[in-house]
Amino acid sequence: MSEQNTTSRRKFLQTTAAIGGGLVIGFHLPAFAKQVRNIGVPAAENFAPNAFVRIGKDNMITVIVNHSEMGQGAYTSLPMIIADELDADWNNVKFEAAPVDPVYNHPGFGMQGTGGSTSTWVEWDRFRNAGATGRYLLLAAAAQTWNVDPSTLRTEKGFVIHSPSGRKISYGELVDKAATITAPKEVKLKDAKDYKLIGKPIKRLDTPEKIDGSGIFGMDVKIPGVLTAVIARAPVFGGKVKSFNGDKAKAIPGVKEVVQIDRGIAVVANGFWPAKLGRDALEMVWDEGPLSTLDTKAQTKQYADLAKQTGAVAKKEGDVSTAKDKAVKKFDVVYDLPYLAHAPMEPLNCVADVKADSCEIWVGTQFQTVDAMTAAGITGLKPNQVKLHTTLLGGGFGRRAVLDAHFVSEAVQVSKAIKSPVKVVWTREDDIRGGYYRPRAYHTISAGLDAAGKPLYWEHNIVCQSFAVGTPLEAMMVQNGVDGTAVEGASEIPYHVPNKHVEWNMAPNGVPTLWWRSVGSSHTAFVVEGFIDELAKAAGKDPFEYRRMLMDKHPRQKKVLEYVATKAGWKNPLPAGRGKGIAVHESFGSVVAMVAEVSIAKNNLKVHKVTVAVDCGQVVNPDTIKAQMEGCVVFGLTAALYGEISFENGKVKQRNFHDYKMLRMNEMPLVDVHIMDSKEKMGGVGEPGVPPVAPAVMNALFTLTGKRVRNLPLQPEDLKRKV
């Protein structure tokens, strides 16, 4: 691994994206590593220089992609990297989902998986080497064929060319000979100036199958004899089946079986509709367990009490208590952000076919190794008897990266019980009420300013659950008693404050929580960027200039902030009735700054425009970066305006898109993305665009109302002008 990757990885492990860091430990299962390889075997028609690329006699280049495609563009950006080094003809490049095999493990996770905005940067070196090795072997094969020195040869768009003689041979014609040549240990990589694809806005390879209905998501998998199961799960987290009667369910035409599994009662039928009717007809008695009184309002008080406790220290600089005596103005406020569901468009689902000596799984997943290992555990089969096929994912956002593989284990358990292939389908209600939420986060934050308006101290306490404590992630993600995902984006801020103290108080577990697109930064950025705006106001300074004044030790963030201000015309006056707000945040190795322009119309917040500046280092596909930023704006705005999972009598109050609302076309702002020319190390783009959205928008709203929004989602009274 190169220096760049090692360094990035270290940072990656220190911050959230440790997503899988811990799994190296937790899922270090030797049996799996010894699994017989069934990949990369060159069939007669193909030449596979390594596990990531296959070159066909028909000149088709197949890139085997080990990162799931969930919309982020992995099935295009990763093939681009290989194709560029290979000098392939892009028109002949296609992708294929990798099978489960240790050779496809995520270099940072130690298992196969997708997440942490890592897919492109973490494979940058490996995929360039894979392509360059292929090119080397093809060159060597051509040199042998023509009996010339390889240095007299060049490659272009799928051909090796001997310039002195004008001879030309296609890669496909070299396949047999190339397969006989041993790959070198090291290959020379292209100079950046020679990139043909990298850095260009290349069209996605997966679009054609996504516009004619032919793309296969997990939900669309059809195998002979497959039945459909819909599962009744406990209405309160941690609840258990006390008793049930499936007679009425079985009376529904099409219902085949009613079986109990660990997580509930599965109604199995010859299609979704009878299975769903059957599930509705189940007579269930639940033991709701200790969370049966869970209530959001009561939890607010519980979290407020916790915030007064001494927490685990995430950051300590200077001496806050002494600084408090010197401050001329002091501020002490509370920000409170709710649980959030990922709500991918494709509800969770999984197809499993368990037989005596095999288990085959088709699933849109971010965590292949965990899923396959869990299936092996449930069936008692050897890891190499489990075969998992990764389908397209209808959205992920973290929801399809689960440590307990619950949506896979359900299908495996049902298939094992009924001895038939089965597809478990979650309804939207199952998904919204199914847990694994972004943790609720309750922040108390205080600061004091000196006479010049500069912050003297900054004291921040975060109360939220940990999804790492008590799991295999704990060893890696929890350092000195602090869950890194709870405080990321808060323990390090880009503003100079001489005395700083950041603490975390762990809220009791019970509600299942998980990483949600941008993880800790999804709440910390709102607090830090909202609070710095409050301080700017108190200091009587322009919010952009105030930030800038405090950013000398963070030149990268400062540059991005300045860039967005320029691109958005920060200094230009707005039409009457409009306000603008600014925010900047670093996460997943990238820095994103935004300026939002808003107005209030008919008691609604209208976001007109969001200008985005992003520094993600080396650019692979600029159009993918733009698309991710556009998507991040929608994701962040949806949460800011509507996102809330709340509890009453232990149960989730929301159930579908009418009460867990999504941003729609008529609310879509113009998103204007500017990618910075950067020499920084490559960072991620799938998540870093989410954190700055809510603060930029709410800071803009403040300029219209004079009221600070510290709780999300936005409430109608937040739109009324302060009296």
Add this chain to the structure above:
Amino acid sequence: MINLKVNGKSYNVDVDPSTPILWVLRDALELTGTKFGCGMAQCGACTVHLNGDAIRSCITPVARAAGQEIKTIEALSEDAIGKRLQKAWIEEDVPQCGYCQSGQLMAAAVLLKEKPYPTDNDIDLGMSGNICRCGTYQRVRKAIHRAAAMK
């Protein structure tokens, strides 16, 4: 038995008449391009054409479609508007995860049939029933304008 005409083909299906069209398409006819997103007409992923109108197949009982013409995403390319939309979708690189795009395209096809040169406001009205969690709205809008401009 209910007779359905789907994408120009005739089928007799033996299902409960209250079964939503969506599940007849997906489970009985194996036309899986039409997606399940919410089951209560909130998201538009299940949009198909019934006699040329955009309907939410997740809440429309199959009995309502008996003997009538259903068109799904699998047959979108069979008319000029559908072809233009698909071309525009590629040129604007619209989809991300892609799960909602069948519904987006089917809704856009009806919009363009009714408003050959839609304004942004027309697009807001015609497309706000279709949720995209990945947030491709800006590109959907551009692609509809692009398709409208193609001749």
